[in-house]
Amino acid sequence: MLTREEFLKYLRGALNHLYDDPGYLRRSPLATLLGVADRFDAPAALRRILIEAIESLEPMGDEPPQSPAWQIYGALYYRYVQQLSRQQVADQLGISVRQLSRWQRAALETLTDVLWEQFDLERKLSESVEGPLEQGPMVAPTVDEELAWLKEVPPEAPVDLHQMLLAVLERIQPLATQYGVHLEITALEDLPYLAVHQLALKQILLNLISVAIHQVPGGTITISGKRLPQEVEIEIRCAGGHPGVAPVANNDQASVEMAYYLVNMCRGKLDLSIDQGKFDARLTIPALEQLPVLVIDDNVDTLRLLQRYTSNTRYHLIGTDDPNQVLTLVERFSPRIIVLDVMMPQVDGWELLALLKQHPLTHHIPIIVCTILPQEELADSLGADGYIRKPVKRQAFLAALDRLAGRREPVSR
Template sequence: PDSKVWRLYEVLLYRYVQRQSQLEVADQLGLSIRHLGRLETQAIQVLAERLRPALRPRPGDGGESTAAEEAGSLLTEELAWLSQSTPAETADSAAILRAVVDLVQPVATRHNVTIELAPCPPLMPLAVHPVALRQILLSLFGAAIRAAPGQRISITVTARPAEVEVRVRADRPAQPVADKSIAESLDMARRLAATFNGALAIDSSSEAQEAILTLPASGQVPVLAIDDNENTLQLFQRYATNTRYRLLPATSLAGALEVAREASPRIIVLDVMMPDIDGWEVLGRLRQHPLTGHVPIVVCTILAEEELALSLGAAGFVRKPVSREAFLSALDQACPVAPAAR
């Protein structure tokens, strides 16, 4: 096949089908992050051009009358995709919040609106897909700006034990604004938030207009990985980047028990092919140790011994070489996401 076309196909496959990170794809294809970014943009443009003829309505087929239904169907599909991808994704809420405020600043200037963002406290990662979080905030801030021309908008963030609250308060203009897009944007923000068990409440009873957005926090799951190969541990570390998992590496049993004592892992990933100690023995000792006996263990090895691993008490098994998708899937099975976190 044409090498340029094939490269674009690889970029789309690895980034958007297999959901690998930019760093992983750049390493795999031997590209810089900047070059990969340019290829992503080009690949999406090519795909859009190929799809456009198939999506263009034909004369007399009733396309105009069904436009709203198609939009609703597309939105439902997008929400389903975002919801399904939640277990493997977390959002850096503070960074995204600041980025979105910067993004809407030109719109605020056009409407003569002043945005005041209060200092943001340290926040836990959110159990919300980053794409969804950006759009929730964009819709909410955009609606607030359009509803309060010439006024001041204040944004405050509060960290709670299990959630983050974003409060947007706008001074009420002298004349109400008749703009149906305001209600549409708020509805979009509300639907997106609800997809991740969040909520958006609107309070218009006082002199100011106030929107209160609450989103669930997602504490990262500590994962103890035991492997004598530091390159493998670094690979697992990259796999865990931007997920709900926090990798804790160890190259020996003694080191693993020390990590377990300090960090209380909720999953253990164990290689059974280690030079200084029999990994199967390590599995047995971990199953009996008071620090780790209750922790599910995923055996990750080049050996084809899944039945043996499970019979010795392992909760899961993955065969090396392991892909990011398989690695994260094994972790998800060992530590399922509670329904409230989805």
């Protein structure tokens, strides 16, 4: 029978290979114990289970920052979910590396308790003494589960729209030929790279163009791109054709629904007009590093973490651990958003917030207070436009930036 120490060993191994080796996760005994070994997406399913179990340990907002609950959660979240080094995790938690080792052991024990109870492992292991470990019931992943990585994982690299469209048209050309449709690309010069997952954008375009082909057999589909202030608009238009010559595919509605879903996951926008013989789509995708964001935090590891969060997104992060440099950096970079830590040794962050809200250079810039303190109401009363409680998660950070990115600046300063 599997011992608790063996389970801890398997758990530690899976966490150490959470992102870098899908084969390891697929072969891990945890995949069998937690009922996902036979799924086609076993590595992703196991990864989701472990991350969700860690996130379930996040303390309530009124828990003191230095409490054991926060230390346990931070030891797991920063080390395994955020993949920080041991030194970086220790710095983030304000403890030594030696102390972190003790907290990590306690954290793994706590995580084991969560999984042990959630998956009823005591019963499963007792029933499998004479045979292989019993697997849980097979449940097909939902769309949200299957595609959660689009929000959780940063894009691997910026996307060149022209190269992307060439690849998409090559892939879909046989279908276009079958329906007698001519495909052409126009007006793609001087466009910025896109802050989007390449695979997601490719599937969005394949879905939309395949539906367009069904609408205009014998016609022409033109794809163009246009630079917007912070995004790129991709337009797919149809002309000519013989409506009704070819039957509309039964799965066109499903293709459109999936396109909308993927666009939303990629923080884009889709406007679509479709009818027999007519098709007009306008797809808006965030452009890469078009929006400067100034972050003031005395913890350089936090600055590095937020830099990772905004990598290959539409945000260009400028970080400083010196609050006295704020106005100089504002003049130099004209940030669209300021993210401010209020627990800094050099200055009182609350006073700095009040100053920035009154200064002619910064009074119009939205400010997000990012702190370990449970003081959202205070931040709001002092004029903050947003609040994020540390430890910061990537999705929450980008969502906060997204909420403020659409605000228009006053014309004058």
